[in-house]
Amino acid sequence: MKILIKNIGLMQDGKVTEHKNIAVEDKYIKEFPENPKEEEYDEIIEGHDMLAMPGLVNTHTHVAMTLFRSYADDMALMDWLQNKIWPAEDHLDDDIVYWGSTLAFAEMIRGGTTSFCDMYMFMDACARAADKAGIRGNLARGLAGIGPNGQKGIDENVELYKNWNGAGDGRFKVMMGPHAPYTCPPDYIRKVRDVAEKYDMPIHIHLSETKGEVENCEKEYHMTPIALMDSLGLFERPTLAAHCVHVTDDDIRIMKEKHVCAAHNPASNLKLASGIAPVPKMRKAGITVGIGTDGASSNNKLDMFAEMRLTALIHKAANYDPFAITAKEAVDMATKDGAKCLGYDNLGELKEGFLADIILVDRTGFHWKPRFDSVSLAVYAGNSMDVDTVIINGRPVMEHKELLTIDTEKMDAEVKRVTEKLYAFTKK
């Protein structure tokens, strides 16, 4: 399929050039023709007053947790987990995860997110929902080595790999998802590492999210979580570490040496009172840092425009430095750096030959006026609801704010049904 996007503001390398054209062929950005012949294209998209950006990459989330949105907020972490989230998670099944994931994908596409990186349960259902939605995603089975299901989780992760890695015309990659050092003892981490090695799977793990986690790890192992994982050889696999809020200079050195990428989740880290990750420091050290929403239950939305803005704002104040993370850097983190976190070297920029994940952002809203600098506006003033059209892997999945791959009426009914099913236990 050949698509021409006409007369658009084109964001490249932190700059926007107006009145450009983008030619998409099959999965790829083919070129930026000066004088395109419209008759050569299957579809023409008029870009007047719109901004073309690379699709946003959500580097850390648990999509099915949308069904926990607003179920339990403003609680202390352990009370929240033990009395609300874990009991509810016991009642998840394929059907529930499928529709919870579909709701998440609808929200993500609606807001310009074209790739996600997930770690959760019932991942086959998540993958089927993602395939239907047309979104790009990295999938991992969340693995806990404490409790009886350690090996079962690993087996499911391998099964997921066999069924989904490279599927969906290359939209899916499968990672292994050891949950965190505090749920995965050293022997289990070693086992995960060996299986990941065997199948050539990268790793997606939570690391150094809270002060307490780091303190407990140091008490038990006399090492930080990152040093511990390094000592166990986990970082011999390409690793994406979510959070990295409480990292030492030595942790940062290890991450840099072992090419560990970080997924920064500003809203979740703020909401759960975890703290503010030293993102400028990590970036300065040469670590690739993407941005994520985490699950909707600790956010409560899957809105990468909101996360980009938070990323550009909070580090300035935390470091008393107005240049800490600029608007351009926030866009880079949400696009090309995020793509690197997911293992791509041809995604996250509007460049010839790159994968065609493109979002068109409507700039007619009052908050876009006057329009001196569209990069700055996208980050500081932009709104996920400005997104008009979304193309993933060369295929339009939303046009003029209408989802093309998800029947939202049916989804609404199914979400209502599975929500009732999921929470039936609370009524007993």
Place this chain on the structure above:
Amino acid sequence: MKILIKNIGLMQDGKVTEHKNIAVEDKYIKEFPENPKEEEYDEIIEGHDMLAMPGLVNTHTHVAMTLFRSYADDMALMDWLQNKIWPAEDHLDDDIVYWGSTLAFAEMIRGGTTSFCDMYMFMDACARAADKAGIRGNLARGLAGIGPNGQKGIDENVELYKNWNGAGDGRFKVMMGPHAPYTCPPDYIRKVRDVAEKYDMPIHIHLSETKGEVENCEKEYHMTPIALMDSLGLFERPTLAAHCVHVTDDDIRIMKEKHVCAAHNPASNLKLASGIAPVPKMRKAGITVGIGTDGASSNNKLDMFAEMRLTALIHKAANYDPFAITAKEAVDMATKDGAKCLGYDNLGELKEGFLADIILVDRTGFHWKPRFDSVSLAVYAGNSMDVDTVIINGRPVMEHKELLTIDTEKMDAEVKRVTEKLYAFTKK
């Protein structure tokens, strides 16, 4: 005029009750009838799937600065002021401020803001634009005692008071706007205080916004800015102090004793790398803290939903306390506490006899599902673009996302015209 809002989710005291009705008569909320007779009303608004909230109160802004939006971002404060903002401000006039303000009011109403508190120049033009837009506002002439225009500013502020205080069917109040201790020497502050006393005007001032401001003040006067203003008797007038980022325990004690209200501007304080104000501490001490956007040039939007969310998020991490500011508290700050900052005792809550500033928020978006707790959703997941209908002083100013008081096509043309006029000097 009698308006009936039917079948709505009604937010009161941090809780939402579904399927309620609101009867508005003239400027006021008359009652919440169980079985209203529709024929008794001039207008019926169907509230199905919507949430009625008190209109949001933006307690600190400089509305005409919308015209500086995205003109200069990611700069150091003094470079930004000296080389960008001040030279541009030299070219403002009535015409430019009128349309810059109109653009701000369009954006504010569109996002559910029904009251604003402004301090700037050419305030008569701002007031005329606000009157036309139908928004509620407190107006102050920004006053600087250094430079030749100290007395002229005071005279203009008095003139503004005579022309606009109580005007617009009670929608406008006029305050005096001494800019800040570093631009208003002690003698000038005393003069302002005396004039404010004479006309019974409250005060709107910037206080303790940056570390540097506090340090310089302590060097020069051996007092914090707040202690200095107290020593000059300024706080004998009702005072709204914007920012209060760097306040001591003693400052907080003075503010409490003198009933000084604070306007918290989270996005601006983050973006300008000023820091994070000790809001939970101030609230615990009994200080009334509202929320503001500051000007669009340091934000870059006038979006009180974004500010509510920031307020609920950043203080949790800054204090490692997941309860620091709850969703309910963020709503209170953005509504009833904000109304108190503006000098109202009958605004900011959906209560019988209160002024009818009401917003209806569309809850059909994906980010509102599932809907366990609409207060939590409004703060953590809500989006200014969810606002469907806005009533101010009993009068609909936006219905189904269409502005009723502003001709947006004309505004767009005029904003384009005045933007060109304002920046003509950069082309010389």
